[in-house]
Amino acid sequence: MIRSVLVMGMGRVGSSLAPWLASGGLEVRWWNRSPLDAELLDLLALAGVLPLDPTEPAPELVLAALPEALLPAVPGMLAKMLPGALPLLVHTSGGAAPELWSDYRGAKARMHPLLPFTARGQHLPEQPPVLFLVGGDEMAARAARELVLRCNGRHLDAPVQLQPALYHAACVLACNFPAFLGASAQSAFQAAGLTPHQSTEATTALMASMLELAGRVGFGAAVSGPASRGETPILQQHARALAATDAELAAVYELLAATILRRRELLLDGAKGNQ
Ligand SMILES: NC(=O)c1ccc[n+]([C@@H]2O[C@H](COP(=O)([O-])OP(=O)(O)OC[C@H]3O[C@@H](n4cnc5c(N)ncnc54)[C@H](OP(=O)(O)O)[C@@H]3O)[C@@H](O)[C@H]2O)c1
Incomplete structure (x- = not known):
């Protein structure tokens, strides 16, 4: 010992x-x-x-x-x-x-x-x-x-054949990027008129309920929103609104939305009938 x-x-x-x-x-x-x-x-x-x-x-x-x-x-x-x-x-x-x-x-x-x-x-x-x-x-x-x-x-x-770079990239996807997206959502809520406190509450409520849902149905099935429904005009409206305050974030939004649009068939049934 x-x-x-x-x-x-x-x-x-x-x-x-x-x-x-x-x-x-x-x-x-x-x-x-x-x-x-x-x-x-x-x-x-x-x-x-x-x-x-x-x-x-x-x-x-x-x-x-x-x-x-x-x-x-x-x-x-x-x-x-x-x-x-x-x-x-x-x-x-x-x-x-x-x-x-x-x-x-x-x-x-x-x-x-x-x-x-x-x-x-x-x-x-x-x-x-x-x-x-x-x-x-x-x-x-x-x-x-x-x-x-x-x-x-x-x-x-750890599996003997662990691919460390891929494993580490997955850690970043699961932890660092969601935290960054949460911070970005807080800023966007504020830009939309919510108070800082309301922005934090809204972000935390959404992220916590998404995690709780993913725990029950899986992450693929927990992907909701306009990209999962194929609502392209709404996504374009969002990108324009974001670009007015943060062009870089708008580009990230467009890329993520386009990826979800392309892959939505692969996401599980939870993508149906959601918010
Ligand atoms: N942060 C995370 O969330 C996290 C999570 C899991 C794993 N890790 C891994 O844990 C390790 C440490 O990460 P960290 O976030 O703790 O890093 P960190 O906060 O930047 O600390 C780095 C440490 O390394 C020392 N150091 C840097 N350059 C040095 C040098 N040339 N010679 C001697 N000491 C040196 C620093 O000493 P000084 O105080 O003198 O600068 C400090 O003690 C990394 O391999 C990281 O990938 C990090």
Whole structure:
């Protein structure tokens, strides 16, 4: 059973996962390139997460929460930081190639959180449980799964033939783009005359009910609105109205609407008789 973890990188992901891991009873240490601000230092200290101390025994597992482009350099950084140690090496990237760290002599794995992190020291919810995609060398993947379960998270096991770029693109489609579209809808509601509060309420109500419906009938069947009904004149009217305030958003709207129009036959029956 893993007892000690070093989290490398106190960015949005590392500084949020470190206290979460400590809450599962792990001894967690942190390392970061730059000094941390006082508020984050307090948050980490309160959670029992302390800076890496080279005089202590080396951690059993290192979680590299660093940009994908920097990951190939991690084994070299570790060799200087923890000379002679060969901890299990795990990263949090969705898109990193399986060949990453192929020269590393220890076991390595991916532990990708399916959660948006937008701030350092972000509190992770208990419900729904934090979900991770875990895969890699058996020993490191088993340890990563164990960490997740100890912290009351859940994991999906990565298929051996995972295509990381496609998987990561799917994460962006499922999370980042809807958030952007939600922000765009808020702005459009305001431009249409709603107050900021009403705009937030309208956007949240629509997105939450769409998610609830998709949970029951599937995402394809939850696609509603004029594009799913083939109402081209209405779509053109919308694009003109949007273009008056945001030409780029109008172009995005037209492209999405055209894609739904072309694919509406493929969408499930839920597209019929909706709003
Ligand atoms: N954000 C998300 O929603 C999310 C979700 C799932 C997975 N991920 C993955 O998690 C990883 C970390 O993402 P993040 O959002 O936490 O990034 P981030 O907030 O930008 O943090 C980046 C971290 O990397 C460090 N860093 C950057 N360049 C460095 C260098 N040259 N040498 C040493 N340290 C360096 C930064 O240190 P400084 O403090 O010194 O700048 C910081 O600790 C990425 O692989 C990302 O794909 C992110």
